[in-house]
Amino acid sequence: MSDLADLTILDASAGLRARSFSAVELLEATLRRAAITESHLHAYLTIDRNGARAAAEAADAALTEHGSDDRPLLGIPVALKDNMVTRGVETTASSQILAGWKPPYDGTAAARLREGGAVIVGKTNLDEFAMGSSTENSAYGPTRNPWDPDTVPGGSSGGSAAAVAVGSAMGGYGSDTGGSIRQPASLTGTVGVKPTYGLVSRYGLIAFASSLDQIGPVARTVGDAATLLEVVAGWDRYDATSYRGDLPNMSGSLDAGVEGLRIGVVGELSGDGIDTEVIAATRATLDRLSDAGAVIVDVSLPSTEYALSAYYLIAPAECSANLARFDGVRFGLRVGGDTTAEMMAATRGAGFGPEVIRRVLLGTYALSAGYYDAFYGQAQRVRTLVRRDFATAYEDVDVLVSPTSPTTAFPIGARATDPIAMYYSDVCTIPSNLSGDPAMSIPVGLDAGGLPIGFQVMAPALGEELMFRVAAEVERAADFTARAPLATSEVVAP
Amino acid sequence: MSRWEPVIGIETHVELQTASKMFCGCPVDFGDEPNTSVCPVCLGLPGALPVANREAIEGILAIGDALACTLTETSLFYRKNYFYPDLPKNYQISQYTYPLCVDGHIEVDVDGEPTTVGITRVHMEEDTGKSLHQGDSGRIHGAEHTLLDFNRAGVPLVEVVSEPDIRSPDQARAYGAEIQRIVRALGVSDARLEEGSMRFDANVSVRPEGVDTLGTRAEVKNMNSLRSLHRAIAYEIDRQIEVLEGGGTVVLETRHWNEDRGVTTSMRSKEESEDYRYFQEPDLLPLHIDEAWRQAIRSQRPILPAEKRAGYVELGAAAATAALLADSDDLGRLFTAAVADGADARSVGNWITGEVVAYLRSADTTIDRTGLTPEHLGELVAMTSSGALSSTAAKEVLRGVLAGEGSPQTVAEERDLVQISDVTAIEDAVEAVLAENGDAVDKIRQGDAKPVGFLVGQVMKATGGKADPKIVQELVRAKASG
Numbered sequence: 001m002s003d004l005a006d007l008t009i010l011d012a013s014a015g016l017r018a019r020s021f022s023a024v025e026l027l028e029a030t031l032r033r034a035a036i037t038e039s040h041l042h043a044y045l046t047i048d049r050n051g052a053r054a055a056a057e058a059a060d061a062a063l064t065e066h067g068s069d070d071r072p073l074l075g076i077p078v079a080l081k082d083n084m085v086t087r088g089v090e091t092t093a094s095s096q097i098l099a100g101w102k103p104p105y106d107g108t109a110a111a112r113l114r115e116g117g118a119v120i121v122g123k124t125n126l127d128e129f130a131m132g133s134s135t136e137n138s139a140y141g142p143t144r145n146p147w148d149p150d151t152v153p154g155g156s157s158g159g160s161a162a163a164v165a166v167g168s169a170m171g172g173y174g175s176d177t178g179g180s181i182r183q184p185a186s187l188t189g190t191v192g193v194k195p196t197y198g199l200v201s202r203y204g205l206i207a208f209a210s211s212l213d214q215i216g217p218v219a220r221t222v223g224d225a226a227t228l229l230e231v232v233a234g235w236d237r238y239d240a241t242s243y244r245g246d247l248p249n250m251s252g253s254l255d256a257g258v259e260g261l262r263i264g265v266v267g268e269l270s271g272d273g274i275d276t277e278v279i280a281a282t283r284a285t286l287d288r289l290s291d292a293g294a295v296i297v298d299v300s301l302p303s304t305e306y307a308l309s310a311y312y313l314i315a316p317a318e319c320s321a322n323l324a325r326f327d328g329v330r331f332g333l334r335v336g337g338d339t340t341a342e343m344m345a346a347t348r349g350a351g352f353g354p355e356v357i358r359r360v361l362l363g364t365y366a367l368s369a370g371y372y373d374a375f376y377g378q379a380q381r382v383r384t385l386v387r388r389d390f391a392t393a394y395e396d397v398d399v400l401v402s403p404t405s406p407t408t409a410f411p412i413g414a415r416a417t418d419p420i421a422m423y424y425s426d427v428c429t430i431p432s433n434l435s436g437d438p439a440m441s442i443p444v445g446l447d448a449g450g451l452p453i454g455f456q457v458m459a460p461a462l463g464e465e466l467m468f469r470v471a472a473e474v475e476r477a478a479d480f481t482a483r484a485p486l487a488t489s490e491v492v493a494p
Numbered sequence: 495m496s497r498w499e500p501v502i503g504i505e506t507h508v509e510l511q512t513a514s515k516m517f518c519g520c521p522v523d524f525g526d527e528p529n530t531s532v533c534p535v536c537l538g539l540p541g542a543l544p545v546a547n548r549e550a551i552e553g554i555l556a557i558g559d560a561l562a563c564t565l566t567e568t569s570l571f572y573r574k575n576y577f578y579p580d581l582p583k584n585y586q587i588s589q590y591t592y593p594l595c596v597d598g599h600i601e602v603d604v605d606g607e608p609t610t611v612g613i614t615r616v617h618m619e620e621d622t623g624k625s626l627h628q629g630d631s632g633r634i635h636g637a638e639h640t641l642l643d644f645n646r647a648g649v650p651l652v653e654v655v656s657e658p659d660i661r662s663p664d665q666a667r668a669y670g671a672e673i674q675r676i677v678r679a680l681g682v683s684d685a686r687l688e689e690g691s692m693r694f695d696a697n698v699s700v701r702p703e704g705v706d707t708l709g710t711r712a713e714v715k716n717m718n719s720l721r722s723l724h725r726a727i728a729y730e731i732d733r734q735i736e737v738l739e740g741g742g743t744v745v746l747e748t749r750h751w752n753e754d755r756g757v758t759t760s761m762r763s764k765e766e767s768e769d770y771r772y773f774q775e776p777d778l779l780p781l782h783i784d785e786a787w788r789q790a791i792r793s794q795r796p797i798l799p800a801e802k803r804a805g806y807v808e809l810g811a812a813a814a815t816a817a818l819l820a821d822s823d824d825l826g827r828l829f830t831a832a833v834a835d836g837a838d839a840r841s842v843g844n845w846i847t848g849e850v851v852a853y854l855r856s857a858d859t860t861i862d863r864t865g866l867t868p869e870h871l872g873e874l875v876a877m878t879s880s881g882a883l884s885s886t887a888a889k890e891v892l893r894g895v896l897a898g899e900g901s902p903q904t905v906a907e908e909r910d911l912v913q914i915s916d917v918t919a920i921e922d923a924v925e926a927v928l929a930e931n932g933d934a935v936d937k938i939r940q941g942d943a944k945p946v947g948f949l950v951g952q953v954m955k956a957t958g959g960k961a962d963p964k965i966v967q968e969l970v971r972a973k974a975s976g
Contacts, residue, residue, distance in 0.1 A: 083541075093540070105542075107541050206540040207777075210776035210777050237545065238543060238545060239543050240543065240777060240778050240779055241777065241778075320575075320771075321573050321575055321584075324583060325540070325582065327584055329642070330538070330539075331539065331540075340640070344577060364771065367575070367771035367772075367773055368769055368771060372771075372773075
């Protein structure tokens with residue numbers, strides 16, 4: 001590997017310990033890569049050069065002092081989605097309403113990364129408040145897909161996915177409410193994980209839909225993803241919904257293979273509406289898993305037919321309350337008005353983009369007196385049915401699989417004016433958010449246009465060890481070594 | 495106005511004095527400096543999450559238990575959505591279905607007539623910040639600008655909702671006072687109305703007597719004393735009766751009690767009130783209160799005011815005395831100890847509710863800062879009943895004891911207030927006076943009782959005023975007519 005920016009985290013970590021290069025050198029390679037790619041990709045909203053430099057120097061000092069320091073992310077350059085709160089570093093959630101907001105505190109994930117010696121390079125672009133599947137709904141302009149800058153990187157964690165895909169971060173973090181880590185991972189040829197709900201603290205994650213949101217990693221390899229997740233996972237006293245028991249051993253069984261495992265193919269997520277090339281890649285992957293000794297069975301999750309509809313009631317309902325605090329009173333944008341109510345309305349009207357306004361209105365309506373039962377209440381009942389379907393399926397199989405996204409990356413603007421088409425991008429990923437179970441996407445190939453195709457592995461709650469084990473086999477079998485091109489047009493010197 | 499029956503239900507808010515706020519670690523005990531006891535959670539900053547405070551949950555369970563409620567096994571938090579600048583998240587974490595405590599009751603007593611008031615529910619929520627409207631009016635209308643203080647935001651707030659079982663302003667005041675006593679007895683809040691750590695809203699309606707259906711109610715807010723609770727409800731009842739008798743209809747609305755003017759005025763009609771869009775709070779898990787926890791709450795229940803009152807009555811106190819003693823631990827202890835020493839309960843009670851309370855009030859002090867002990871009270875009662883002290887002298891002696899001059903005996907002797915009630919000692923004086931006043935004695939013997947008073951006076955003079963006048967009078971009559 002000629003460029004440090006192309007190393008995996010595991011290799012970079014070994015190199016740092018062998019003193020083959022320093023953390024500062026690793027950071028500089030990453031920043032050089034960003035300098036080449038940012039002008040056409042726009043993965044980052046903020047690059048925190050000073051903070052990153054200080055963290056890298058601290059990592060080098062730690063390595064000099066204690067050669068045995070075994071913190072797995074020590075000195076590793078990582079990127080955080082800009083809905084993850086970082087002390088003193090502008091955090092906007094890609095919204096105009098938070099322009100210039102420098103939080104007075106670190107979210108738990110950021111704090112654990114700092115304690116772990118990771119080098120936080122910067123904050124990545126997203127669909128405003130994580131609402132979208134293309135990273136086009138950003139008040140600061142879209143992020144482009146490194147595989148083809150005329151296409152979207154997926155979303156909402158498109159910035160982190162694009163940065164990891166192109167090497168302007170060695171690992172990234174996103175949030176997944178309906179597929180917002182897995183779908184962009186699928187579209188950018190990276191590995192994306194939505195852990196079990198509660199495995200990673202949400203404290204400091206700017207909430208979109210609290211009962212669905214979950215922080216997780218984007219990585220170049222399954223092994224890197226496991227490492228990135230291990231550092232931020234675990235009980236947090238500041239998040240009442242965080243899981244308090246023993247953690248799954250994410251990277252413990254990566255080499256265990258799939259011999260004898262029962263793998264269920266979800267019929268409802270693998271047929272109608274899925275691109276033929278995606279289906280072909282899924283089938284090829286299943287064949288390889290079968291060759292590796294897994295038993296492949298067909299599984300039906302009948303309620304998933306209603307999952308998308310239920311999701312688009314539950315998530316907007318929760319967001320209508322979560323976004324109420326953006327009112328111009330205490331932080332962020334304020335647009336004047338004659339009365340407080342007028343000030344609040346003017347601020348929200350000016351500060352929120354159209355997709356956010358659409359969802360706040362949808363959610364407000366779904367919760368209103370007289371409509372609650374028909375909409376929100378009914379959606380919660382569907383959620384219960386989806387959970388039950390998964391539980392029943394896991395009585396017979398160890399993991400479930402499906403494509404991650406019905407299509408590969410689509411052109412910028414193609415779905416921007418058709419919200420329903422955009423919402424359909426998450427049809428395969430949403431059921432796991434409703435059930436709270438873990439799921440991840442692994443790249444398994446390229447379509448005829450040279451765009452990556454992702455494969456989704458789902459597991460029962462806290463079944464991450466098994467999920468990573470299967471994902472590692474998928475990775476070995478697919479042998480996906482293609483890399484996104486660094487630049488297609490102008491190259492900006494560092 | 496006997497044709498109309500008032501129907502009143504009261505919502506009581508109590509701020510719990512826990513160490514920290516309901517959903518974050520900020521101290522509840524904050525000073526006057528605004529916005530100093532705040533953090534990302536209680537300021538509602540993006541990304542912050544609530545974590546429920548166990549001490550507050552125990553506080554509300556104690557209140558529910560004291561109000562004879564059922565403590566719910568699984569309880570849920572909800573978001574109550576409305577926009578207001580002093581509500582940081584623009585939703586309040588509260589409870590809706592499955593509150594922590596349901597179906598309780600308390601007994602309130604007005605002039606010896608007990609009434610049972612049902613408690614519908616007791617639920618947990620968080621307090622808002624304070625809006626300080628700057629300008630002449632002090633209200634939001636006409637304010638030039640508004641300052642916000644979030645120190646109070648997130649303080650644990652318990653709401654006690656009564657059934658509409660209250661029928662008069664007197665009962666309402668008695669109910670409010672009893673809730674206040676219970677909360678204080680539990681030690682979970684100082685429950686000060688003036689400072690807002692306890693607040694009342696009253697739902698008031700009237701209906702023709704004998705009718706079972708409810709009339710249209712108005713919700714009256716902003717009563718910051720038990721007296722204003724009483725006044726506001728009395729005013730509102732009269733207002734509604736006047737409206738109805740004038741052929742009008744009562745409007746479903748929220749009304750503001752104006753303490754200075756002594757009236758309620760319309761704030762907003764309920765028809766145009768907000769839809770709170772309640773939904774279950776996804777940031778908090780359901781609360782499970784298991785039997786062991788409920789048992790622990792019950793086992794820590796202190797003696798409640800009603801039980802205290804019953805206890806004093808059992809010791810021999812009159813009902814009014816018992817109520818007073820139950821309200822003051824100091825006086826209650828004084829009473830109990832004196833009675834345990836064998837002193838007469840009625841007499842001890844009378845001294846405490848009379849002279850002792852009057853002294854404490856006028857000297858603005860507490861019992862432990864006076865010289866009075868239970869033994870002193872027993873001694874005082876004994877000296878009075880033996881005749882060693884006249885009732886007037888006893889009051890003076892008690893004041894001396896309270897002032898720290900020593901025991902009743904010491905004070906009485908030092909102030910020369912002990913009566914001679916030893917009959918033989920008085921007999922000598924009587925005989926001496928009779929011997930000197932033969933004329934008077936003759937008149938009495940002839941049936942003229944007038945000189946008796948003169949002779950008694952002479953004896954009193956001879957004894958320096960210390961002889962028990964009753965005994966002197968008896969002896970003079972007996973010996974003169976002898």
